Amino acid sequence: MVVKFSNGYVWKDGNFVKKDFFVEGNKFVYPKKFDKEVNLEGKYILPGFSDSHAHILGVGIKKLTLDLSDENFEKILDIDSDIILGRGWEKIDNKDFFDTVKSPVILIRKCGHVAFLNRKAQRLLKINNYYIFEDEIEKIWEYIPSEFLVRAFKEGINEFLKHGITSVHSDDLHGISFELLKRLLKESKLRVYEKLCTKNPWEFEFGSYGISKIFGIKLFADGSLGGKTAFLSKTYKNNSGFGIFTLPDNFSDIVEFAEKNNLQVCVHTIGDEALSRTIEAFGKKTGHRIIHAQFVKKRDFEKLSSFSFSVQPHFFFEDLNLISSVDFSNILLYPFRNMYENNILISFSSDGPVSPISPLYVIQAALKLGFSFSESISLYTEFSGKLIKENIGVIKPQYLADFIIFKDKTLRNLEKVFVNGELVYDTLTLNP
Incomplete structure (x- = not known):
């Protein structure tokens, strides 16, 4: 018809x-x-708006659990649940308070790269530490019922649609079985471009599921600025560490597999040193994607044209209080406008639930960074499709x-x- x-x-x-x-x-x-x-x-x-990097499952989980963006931890005392799960905090000062709560308390930081566990949660997860980082967080999802994750995925889809977002490049293989993920993608009325977070992509089936598609592989080269795990070339002020470099040892095997199967490798890099090492690890391979790229060494800028990028203009403003903790001499900070002017392929994204998924929220930040309204619309629609050669956004x-x-x-x-x-x-x- x-x-x-x-x-x-x-x-x-x-x-x-x-x-x-x-x-x-x-x-x-x-x-x-x-x-x-x-x-x-x-x-x-x-x-339709197309978010080139977000987490459908994460958005749904945040919607269904305790929102701690206000850091009002007292409301935990009113919850009667076998496990108390929340997200959104930036700083926790009183660890002892959470040990008075009867249930295991698992609180994921705003960035998603750090989680706090009270002592009951530590015993549940068999971890002897109040804080866990990066890959350790995956252990949390073993204790979350699959029916809850299904509900969260559907809730996440609904949240994106409510904001006029018709497609999302998502990352959802966390605590959910691959078979269940395929079923949810096939049933989705939101167009999902799924990148599987795995170091063993040869164990999975890529391709189309309904109107959705599993198109790529998601890897991490470092952590987050707020968690002080973003990998930098200079140490954090008042902290002896550089952050952590987490690109897997079998990275070359993963890239080789991707190239043979027409898949895109998408690498999370925030710190300048993480980006340098990731570029070096790719070698002469081109056409893959960097996610975030908030800090770029000046000498690396000319190398960026070999890749495409999912960027978040709003992170510049959200991170202002964190930037002061880092020495950024000879580093380009959030150089998204400069990238665009040099014909480097970028597209806007929210990284929800780390930040609000509203396109207008992201676009307002982009306008402050010097993008025009027209450019911002294109970068939130058509350019998302260009990242993966899909005819969307026009x-x-x-x-x-x-x-x-x-x-x-x-x-x-x-x-x-x-x-x-x-x-x-x-x-x-x-x-x-």
């Missing part, structure tokens, strides 16, 4: 233009004889029919969300 959408203002080349567009099946098509017409009544239409023939409808051009009154040509979220009927 061909559907004509008429009388709307459609985003085209940086402006809203009054024009009709046509959808047949799951794609935009050239004007032709149509079976049905939808009058958009002067509303505004954008291609309303024109042969592109996938993912689009969103707003009541007005402020983009604050979202009404409808279409994915793959199908209405999947309607704020007028509150029907996700």
